[in-house]
Amino acid sequence: MNAYQGLQCEQLIAAGLQNLLLLPNSPAYTIRQSSYWAANVPLRPSCIVQPRTTDDVSRIVRVLTKSDGSVALRSGGHTQWAGANDVHNGATIDLGLMKAVTYDATSKLASIQPGPRWGDVYDALLTYGVCVPGGRDGNVGIGGFLTGGGNSYYAGLYGWATDNVANFEVVLADGSVVNANPTLNSDLFKALKGGSGNFGIVTRFDMYAFPAKDIWGGIRAAVRSKGDELAQSIVEFTDSNRNNPENAYIINYTFNPGSSSDVLVAHVLVNTNGIANASSFAKIQQIPVIMDDVKMRTMANMANSYLLPSGQRQVWFSHNFKNDVRVIKKAGMMHDELVEELKQVIPAGNFSTQCLFQPVPTLFNEHSIQRGGNVLGLGDVKDNALLWLITGTTLTIDEEKIMRDKLAKFSTDLDSYAISLNLKINWQYLNYVDQTQNPLKSYGQKNVDFLRNVAAKYDPTQFFQKKVVSGWKLSNMTL
Numbered sequence: 001m002n003a004y005q006g007l008q009c010e011q012l013i014a015a016g017l018q019n020l021l022l023l024p025n026s027p028a029y030t031i032r033q034s035s036y037w038a039a040n041v042p043l044r045p046s047c048i049v050q051p052r053t054t055d056d057v058s059r060i061v062r063v064l065t066k067s068d069g070s071v072a073l074r075s076g077g078h079t080q081w082a083g084a085n086d087v088h089n090g091a092t093i094d095l096g097l098m099k100a101v102t103y104d105a106t107s108k109l110a111s112i113q114p115g116p117r118w119g120d121v122y123d124a125l126l127t128y129g130v131c132v133p134g135g136r137d138g139n140v141g142i143g144g145f146l147t148g149g150g151n152s153y154y155a156g157l158y159g160w161a162t163d164n165v166a167n168f169e170v171v172l173a174d175g176s177v178v179n180a181n182p183t184l185n186s187d188l189f190k191a192l193k194g195g196s197g198n199f200g201i202v203t204r205f206d207m208y209a210f211p212a213k214d215i216w217g218g219i220r221a222a223v224r225s226k227g228d229e230l231a232q233s234i235v236e237f238t239d240s241n242r243n244n245p246e247n248a249y250i251i252n253y254t255f256n257p258g259s260s261s262d263v264l265v266a267h268v269l270v271n272t273n274g275i276a277n278a279s280s281f282a283k284i285q286q287i288p289v290i291m292d293d294v295k296m297r298t299m300a301n302m303a304n305s306y307l308l309p310s311g312q313r314q315v316w317f318s319h320n321f322k323n324d325v326r327v328i329k330k331a332g333m334m335h336d337e338l339v340e341e342l343k344q345v346i347p348a349g350n351f352s353t354q355c356l357f358q359p360v361p362t363l364f365n366e367h368s369i370q371r372g373g374n375v376l377g378l379g380d381v382k383d384n385a386l387l388w389l390i391t392g393t394t395l396t397i398d399e400e401k402i403m404r405d406k407l408a409k410f411s412t413d414l415d416s417y418a419i420s421l422n423l424k425i426n427w428q429y430l431n432y433v434d435q436t437q438n439p440l441k442s443y444g445q446k447n448v449d450f451l452r453n454v455a456a457k458y459d460p461t462q463f464f465q466k467k468v469v470s471g472w473k474l475s476n477m478t479l
């Protein structure tokens with residue numbers, strides 16, 4: 001018996017599940033722990049348990065509900081903060097081996113287990129000639145993305161990725177397996193569309209698929225002095241997205257010494273109908289760039305071409321603002337100052353930053369309403385919004401602390417600026433925020449009450465509130 005092996009792990013072995021366990025100090029355990037995207041995220045679980053089937057998940061849950069000790073849940077392991085998907089001295093349920101992706105031509109549903117990455121999903125679905133709205137980086141995981149919302153290049157056409165789930169197969173705290181869809185367990189169905197891991201373990205996502213088409217898309221990068229023009233362009237894009245819902249656009253003030261010693265303004269252009277140089281992008285394309293990788297390609301190629309590197313320490317903060325150029329310009333200037341300050345305290349080459357804006361027009365929520373609604377609370381947001389995200393990567397713990405202090409201040413200062421101009425939107429995107437933020441609360445009291453009722457109904461013993469400690473918990477938020 002290994003010194004790190006806890007009682008939970010002994011009980012899993014006693015239940016005949018030893019062939020699903022990875023134990024500390026084994027090579028397989030070490031390899032698996034190094035597969036988390038961010039270096040600050042892996043903890044030291046007493047064991048990792050890797051189900052291969054829904055029945056395995058059910059058996060694991062039946063053991064862990066009865067044993068003492070904390071549990072974590074992991075799909076892709078892409079969430080960037082420690083505690084989101086792993087645990088110290090507990091058992092981590094790792095869904096990474098449940099990788100099946102299938103398509104049923106009769107129902108037009110794609111069935112996706114939580115273990116693959118979006119790049120795998122696009123590749124697999126392409127063999128059937130179909131696609132679903134998913135992650136824009138091919139390495140992003142399925143479970144956290146889809147239960148937290150999921151912003152994709154297809155959001156203008158189909159809304160949040162979670163709104164494209166037709167049915168969730170879920171293992172509840174008593175080990176039973178249920179389906180949640182508009183007719184069966186419809187309250188659970190709605191709660192899972194944004195409510196994250198508070199109710200059960202989703203073992204299969206059945207998603208509405210659409211015919212796969214090549215897309216026209218990629219990254220362009222301009223020098224910093226083009227920032228104001230690009231800021232204006234995303235404001236115009238966001239306000240007119242409903243006229244061109246097949247288009248997606250992101251702008252990103254970024255410092256990445258690996259590719260440039262200057263701050264650049266990268267921007268992503270996508271036409272999901274595969275129309276090259278659509279007239280709606282004409283003005284943006286007139287802005288001169290120093291790099292242009294926009295071309296015809298499959299969604300799989302797009303997702304797998306732009307993989308944010310793993311293995312670095314990450315700090316992310318996110319807010320939402322009304323679609324107004326002032327807040328973008330302000331963030332751009334603050335980002336310039338941030339980079340100069342960081343250069344004074346972190347060695348050159350040891351850090352990078354991104355300060356991104358993504359459109360969240362009210363159009364996205366209209367798609368959600370048409371598909372039965374989610375719990376994100378965006379119905380209360382009456383203005384077209386910009387989803388802002390700042391990320392900072394570093395190499396060491398000390399540098400991460402410096403980065404955290406700087407980005408926390410940046411986030412507060414930008415938020416205060418927006419408040420001063422009445423440009424703040426209270427909603428937060430759960431999949432982007434720092435652990436000090438409060439995304440579930442930002443869904444609004446009505447949604448929080450609904451989520452609490454659903455959690456109490458489907459998990460009366462509070463397994464997913466008290467023992468499963470990873471991720472965003474209703475039991476941990478203050479309202």
Ligand SMILES: Cc1cc2nc3c(=O)[nH]c(=O)nc-3n(C[C@H](O)[C@H](O)[C@H](O)COP(=O)(O)OP(=O)(O)OC[C@H]3O[C@@H](n4cnc5c(N)ncnc54)[C@H](O)[C@@H]3O)c2cc1C
Pocket residue numbers: 037072073074075076077078079080084085095114134135136137140141142143144145146147148149150151152196197198200201202203308431432470471472
């Ligand atoms: C490089 C990068 C690119 C990204 N790109 C995008 C993007 O394009 N669009 C976007 O919207 N977001 C994006 N994100 C954010 C992404 O949505 C989140 O990191 C998301 O949580 C990743 O899902 P995961 O399966 O890896 O989650 P994990 O980190 O594995 O899990 C996080 C939490 O999700 C819950 N969860 C996971 N699986 C399940 C399940 N099967 N059942 C119930 N609950 C579950 C649990 O509470 C778990 O603790 C990106 C992140 C990164 C790092």
